[in-house]
Amino acid sequence: MAHAHAHTHAVKRHSGLMDWLTTVDHKKIGILYLLAGGFFFLVGGLEALLIRIQLWKPMNDFVSADTFNELLTMHGTTMIFLAAMPILFALMNAIVPLQIGARDVAFPFLNSLGFWTFLFGGILLNVSWFTGGAPDAGWTAYAPLAGTTYNGDHGVDYYVLGLQVAGIGTLIGGINFLVTIINMRAPGMTFMRMPMFTWTIFITSALILFAFPALTVGLAALMFDRLFDANFFDPSGGGNAVLWEHIFWIFGHPEVYILILPAFGVISEVISTFSRKRLFGYSSMVFATILIGFLGFMVWAHHMFTTGLGPVANALFSIATMLIAVPTGIKIFNWLFTMWGGSIIFNTANLFAVGFVPTFVMGGVTGVMLAAAPADFQYHDSYFVVAHFHYVIVGGLILGIFSGLHYWWPKMFGRALNETIGKLTFWTFFIGFHLTFFIQHFLGLLGMPRRIWTYLDGLGFNEMNLISTIGAFLMALGTILFLLNIVTTAFKPKNAPADPWEDGRTLEWTIPSPAPEYNFAQTPLVRGYDAYWKEKMDGHKGMTPAEPLGPIHMPSPSILPFFMGVGLFIAALGFMYAPDWGDMFDGFKAGYGVGIFGLLILFGCMFLRSVIDDHGFHIEEEEILKDKGGKA
Amino acid sequence: MSAHSHVDGQLPHEPEKATLEGRNKVLGFWLFLGGETVLFGTLFSAFLALRHQVLGGPPAEELFNLGLVAAATLILLTSSLTSVFAVHALHTHQVKSLIMWLIITVVLGAGFLGLEIYEFVHYVHEGHGFTTSAFSSSFYTLVGFHGAHVAFGILWISLLIIQLAKKGLNTTTAPKVYIASMYWHFIDVVWVFIFTVVYLMGKVG
Numbered sequence: 001m002a003h004a005h006a007h008t009h010a011v012k013r014h015s016g017l018m019d020w021l022t023t024v025d026h027k028k029i030g031i032l033y034l035l036a037g038g039f040f041f042l043v044g045g046l047e048a049l050l051i052r053i054q055l056w057k058p059m060n061d062f063v064s065a066d067t068f069n070e071l072l073t074m075h076g077t078t079m080i081f082l083a084a085m086p087i088l089f090a091l092m093n094a095i096v097p098l099q100i101g102a103r104d105v106a107f108p109f110l111n112s113l114g115f116w117t118f119l120f121g122g123i124l125l126n127v128s129w130f131t132g133g134a135p136d137a138g139w140t141a142y143a144p145l146a147g148t149t150y151n152g153d154h155g156v157d158y159y160v161l162g163l164q165v166a167g168i169g170t171l172i173g174g175i176n177f178l179v180t181i182i183n184m185r186a187p188g189m190t191f192m193r194m195p196m197f198t199w200t201i202f203i204t205s206a207l208i209l210f211a212f213p214a215l216t217v218g219l220a221a222l223m224f225d226r227l228f229d230a231n232f233f234d235p236s237g238g239g240n241a242v243l244w245e246h247i248f249w250i251f252g253h254p255e256v257y258i259l260i261l262p263a264f265g266v267i268s269e270v271i272s273t274f275s276r277k278r279l280f281g282y283s284s285m286v287f288a289t290i291l292i293g294f295l296g297f298m299v300w301a302h303h304m305f306t307t308g309l310g311p312v313a314n315a316l317f318s319i320a321t322m323l324i325a326v327p328t329g330i331k332i333f334n335w336l337f338t339m340w341g342g343s344i345i346f347n348t349a350n351l352f353a354v355g356f357v358p359t360f361v362m363g364g365v366t367g368v369m370l371a372a373a374p375a376d377f378q379y380h381d382s383y384f385v386v387a388h389f390h391y392v393i394v395g396g397l398i399l400g401i402f403s404g405l406h407y408w409w410p411k412m413f414g415r416a417l418n419e420t421i422g423k424l425t426f427w428t429f430f431i432g433f434h435l436t437f438f439i440q441h442f443l444g445l446l447g448m449p450r451r452i453w454t455y456l457d458g459l460g461f462n463e464m465n466l467i468s469t470i471g472a473f474l475m476a477l478g479t480i481l482f483l484l485n486i487v488t489t490a491f492k493p494k495n496a497p498a499d500p501w502e503d504g505r506t507l508e509w510t511i512p513s514p515a516p517e518y519n520f521a522q523t524p525l526v527r528g529y530d531a532y533w534k535e536k537m538d539g540h541k542g543m544t545p546a547e548p549l550g551p552i553h554m555p556s557p558s559i560l561p562f563f564m565g566v567g568l569f570i571a572a573l574g575f576m577y578a579p580d581w582g583d584m585f586d587g588f589k590a591g592y593g594v595g596i597f598g599l600l601i602l603f604g605c606m607f608l609r610s611v612i613d614d615h616g617f618h619i620e621e622e623e624i625l626k627d628k629g630g631k632a
Numbered sequence: 633m634s635a636h637s638h639v640d641g642q643l644p645h646e647p648e649k650a651t652l653e654g655r656n657k658v659l660g661f662w663l664f665l666g667g668e669t670v671l672f673g674t675l676f677s678a679f680l681a682l683r684h685q686v687l688g689g690p691p692a693e694e695l696f697n698l699g700l701v702a703a704a705t706l707i708l709l710t711s712s713l714t715s716v717f718a719v720h721a722l723h724t725h726q727v728k729s730l731i732m733w734l735i736i737t738v739v740l741g742a743g744f745l746g747l748e749i750y751e752f753v754h755y756v757h758e759g760h761g762f763t764t765s766a767f768s769s770s771f772y773t774l775v776g777f778h779g780a781h782v783a784f785g786i787l788w789i790s791l792l793i794i795q796l797a798k799k800g801l802n803t804t805t806a807p808k809v810y811i812a813s814m815y816w817h818f819i820d821v822v823w824v825f826i827f828t829v830v831y832l833m834g835k836v837g
């Protein structure tokens with residue numbers, strides 16, 4: 001790294017709250033994502049429980065029909081955009097740079113901007129609960145239901161603007177990780193030596209890049225319809241409601257793969273580590289990931305079989321959808337063969353990973369059933385679909401996230417989670433999950449429509465709904481156990497070794513837990529796939545450094561991203577309430593004034609960012625050596 | 633990895649790619665433009681799906697004045713050329729000429745924007761308002777998104793001109809200028825599609 005530097009800069013470091021508000025360190029941003037995503041996961045979970053309480057018996061009136069619609073809409077939206085995605089971002093921030101031997105991400109400033117826009121978007125969405133009603137047109141916000149004719153209050157405005165603001169953060173994150181993975185790999189870390197988790201994040205980021213702009217446009221168009229009387233989706237103005245469905249699902253189907261691919265990555269790492277074997281069929285895994293990502297863009301209309309696109313379109317989208325099962329199947333068999341003959345350790349992380357495999361297969365099987373267009377006319381909009389997507393999202397993604405969190409917790413926080421509580425977490429959550437959702441397949445086949453507020457007695461739905469509700473409480477118990485584990489672990493000494501599982505295969509296990517600010521005192525030289533495992537097998541204690549020890553250049557922290565999030569938040573509220581707030585002066589609405597003020601904050605921050613050069617600072621050799629003396 | 637590995641006056645041929653930060657910026661911006669392509673692709677699709685829904689408003693073939701649009705097109709394409717000259721000046725490290733070409737680019741961009749605003753005002757008088765029909769909403773959204781991109785580009789490049797005048801050309805300012813010119817080309821390409829899909833196809837019916 002650059003010695004004899006032209007400028008010297010004082011070390012700029014904040015502490016306490018200011019540190020968290022200004023940090024551009026990917027590991028801290030990962031923790032912020034985990035905190036915020038975890039919080040929204042609890043909120044979404046609470047909404048789910050209220051939904052299940054309402055449905056536990058026929059003709060229940062625990063919540064009103066309107067509240068039910070709000071709960072349902074907010075549950076789906078929150079879980080997908082504010083819980084699942086941010087927790088994935090937490091894992092990718094915490095781990096990907098370490099796995100490729102990088103000191104940082106490509107754009108540390110943008111990384112923090114992505115977090116703050118996501119957070120303020122999420123808060124905006126949830127403010128709706130306190131200002132007269134949350135969005136209630138479903139997480140898919142189909143027109144014309146989501147238009148002003150049927151949704152005259154501000155609920156859907158919050159959906160449109162909240163997701164728009166949060167979506168910016170996601171897009172930024174996608175670009176950041178693409179560039180990081182392409183440009184910042186350590187010497188010797190070729191593409192075909194990258195750990196599987198990094199590969200899946202790479203493809204997921206590419207999907208984000210090409211899927212989210214479609215959502216951006218869809219949300220903008222719906223916003224124009226609602227706020228400025230445009231006619232995109234309003235048939236009385238010449239608009240087309242089906243257009244929304246197309247735009248939403250062109251984004252929406254890739255989105256489900258954005259969610260599941262990282263889980264595939266986690267499972268690959270965990271199963272390989274705890275089977276003490278190289279991942280079976282690594283290159284076919286890579287190929288399958290790419291293929292899934294590619295096919296993911298050609299199948300959106302399988303959500304619209306009953307819309308009336310005609311037999312030819314339905315047939316083509318049916319076939320394309322079924323094709324995805326092939327690369328997915330490849331992955332399943334690769335995991336099984338990785339375990340085959342391995343000396344498997346069933347700790348919590350691996351229990352979640354092994355539990356993932358059959359559960360996800362069940363979701364895939366119902367997926368292929370749904371992909372048969374004629375059959376889908378029966379399943380569509382019934383609880384069968386609800387069962388399907390919860391098997392892939394909860395049984396796939398959420399189990400994957402739990403597995404990854406238990407696996408990488410020591411690397412993120414320096415303390416390993418408790419195994420006994422962990423195993424209890426797994427069993428309660430796992431059993432609760434199957435109890436909740438397995439039965440819903442049959443509810444759907446019996447004809448119970450999804451998204452209904454209540455149902456009549458005597459339809460044969462009663463017992464199954466009751467079982468489903470009991471399962472939901474068991475899942476809640478599992479989640480509480482996990483929280484308990486986090487809290488008790490936080491009071492334990494911070495003494496996790498660099499390689500706490502002792503079988504670590506990848507670069508993140510070569511550095512102290514938690515990783516120091518600069519990650520690698522010396523950039524490692526990668527000599528093969530499973531870089532660390534290879535060194536171990538060759539009888540080496542650690543990695544060969546690719547550079548001498550020297551001062552390390554770090555980016556400065558910045559408060560600007562936080563304020564950019566605030567600016568967007570204010571702007572969104574201003575434009576949303578412009579019709580209600582009256583005029584600031586003649587003919588100029590106060591709301592627009594507030595909106596423009598918010599945008600000025602945003603552009604002001606962008607201006608400052610552009611004109612003030614960030615020279616960063618250096619961490620000197622002495623400090624690095626001091627760190628090294630302690631551990632590693 | 634440092635932003636200052638070259639002393640002023642010894643800039644390499646492609647100063648925008650001299651540092652890792654610079655290379656990251658350029659690659660990241662290419663990817664960003666990939667996302668922008670999807671964004672405009674979706675806007676185009678929406679426009680194509682709705683363009684015949686004129687309701688009571690004037691249809692495209694009556695509305696559009698190709699002469700004016702052709703003039704705007706010519707201006708914007710010329711500005712793309714001048715931004716090429718700017719990047720050439722960047723690669724030969726001629727700060728003065730770089731600044732001059734950027735100023736010309738901005739002026740041409742402002743000219744384009746002026747014509748577009750004039751055009752929009754004119755259309756509104758013809759009864760083609762934003763809320764008139766699905767055609768008009770999708771028209772203003774597509775062309776307006778492009779116009780907003782031009783406006784942002786003008787502000788951005790102007791800011792870069794000031795920075796160049798103050799700080800000169802170095803490995804920090806070079807990538808900024810380079811990606812701004814990538815952005816400007818991208819806007820031009822989008823406009824070529826708008827000209828074809830919106831205006832020419834609109835005239836044919």
Ligand code: HEM
Pocket residue numbers: 140256257259260302303321322324325328363364365366367368370371372376379380381385388389392393396397
């Ligand atoms: C083998 C792979 C898969 C196939 C063949 C498949 C197929 C389908 C089909 C045909 C539907 C539409 C059902 C209907 O509305 O009538 C559907 C719905 C859905 N799928 Fe999948 N799927 C697969 C995997 C996944 C994965 C991995 C996820 C997410 C991680 C997922 C999430 C969803 C969601 C969220 C819906 C419902 C959306 C809604 O209407 O609210 N699917 N799937």
Ligand SMILES: [Cu+2]
Pocket residue numbers: 252253256299300302303
């Ligand atoms: Cu789908």
